[in-house]
Amino acid sequence: MTKYLLKRAGQALLVLWAAFTAAYILLQAMPGDSILIKFQDPELGLSPEQIAKIREYYDAGGYLHTVLGFLHGDFGYSVDTGTPVVERLAEGLPETAKLATCAFVLAVLLAVLIAFGSAYSGRLRGLLLAVPSLFISVPAFWLGILLIQVFSFRLRLVPVIGGTELQQLVLPVLTLAVPISAPIAQVLARSIDQVLTQPFVPVVAAKGASRSWILWRHVARNALPPTLTVAGLVFGELIAGSVVTETVFGRTGVGRLTEQAVNAQDAPVLLAVVVLAATAFVLVNLLVDVLFPVLDPRLAT
């Protein structure tokens, strides 16, 4: 058991290091010199020596230096604003964490609703099972715009600007949650179907258990592990989805920061965001692997 966990942790570290290195190499190869573009402006009147000094300030001093910096929580300086990348991340992270957490919870709720709903009803089943394919085909940015149109402009339920914290959060959370709920719902529905074909189900039914009792007490527990895996896999999509969601709703956060970084060719910021996303993804999946033996004692032996 400990060996299994150590091996998984080692693999996670390796993937993380490789993701960092790949992103580092890619962003180093960037054509065009964003520092030169920004500071060469004759109006600034900077001498070549001064530009060289500025470059020294930004240049983290090679790969090894950057790796050590990241390990110490020093991500270098943003080319765009000149402030430390850590500061810019710290500014956006709480907002994005709030948005992503709410969206993840809502996505799981939606998935459970769809999957268990389809297991209950015969007539609605086909309709409910078609919902995930629709959810996954909807562009998130368009969904956000549609929600603003309906709830802010037509029904006037949510103000476009201002409003309470909850009002500001509702539509973005929905926008982010809908596409993410689809794969979770699909896997959950499929594993519920699979578990329902197992021999213990008629046995429990023969003992007089109701459909709900069977579903919630017996099937849910057995259908959980595959669902957990896919929930871990879609976690990375939360960060990608926040780029679109935060842009559409004009919220501050890591997603908005990413969009600004791409526009300004701000490589240090993008590197930090990619590493952050990969870290979150790897950690969550490690957590899933750790939880697996707890949920399914057969794996622990």
Next chain:
Amino acid sequence: MRWLSWAVIALVVLWAAMPSLFTGYDPLAGVPAEKLQGPSAAHLFGTDAVGRDLFARVVHGSVHSLSGALVAVAVGLVFGTLLGLIAGSVRGVVDEIVMRVMDVLLSVPGLLLALTVIILLGPGTVHVALAVGVGSVASFARLARAEVVRVRRTDYVEAAFGSGGTFAGVLWRHVLPNSLGPVIALSALQFGVAILAISTLGFLGYGAEPPTPEWGLLIAEGRNYLATSWWLTTLPGAVVVAVVLAAGRISKEIR
């Protein structure tokens, strides 16, 4: 229902091939007097802020989304299948290295990967298509490898080796064709995913330049008229949803 998804794809392909068959309006030149009109018989999807027919813009824009998605899928299909074929047939250290690199690619969300490629190459339609394609290489490689490993264990491949086939010859004649089925189904799915991703990047402003009628860009332009002109964002988006849904259904059918 089955024919509907094929019909949607066929219609959009026809839009891309012969746009003038479906609309008589110019997608780029508008009639200012007819600006911001709602959908009607004369203008199926209404008109935009400078009086251009929105349906004409959607029809003429299909070629950008479709060709972009085609390039993206081609990149993923060719490189992914090749990597999967090599990893699955050579095995050993090569397999380990290739698949671990694919794991790394999968650990970065698709959109972030695409944005990294775009910061590298700069914006533009072709670059966006390439960026989206790079993001799909890993899924193709994983699937192709799994199929190749399965096919390599079959008796007929053993027989082909036994009767004196060379390594590359057997791979090309027996292993590759018999591994392709699920890979083709994934291509159909990825086609829809690529259309979604391309329109998202277009919306964020990294794709085509205005006034190109790219679908994502159309929706971005309509954003300024949300309060008054719902059709400018709703209708192009509905077209995107229809195409992506159809591609997904077809993928399921092939599988």
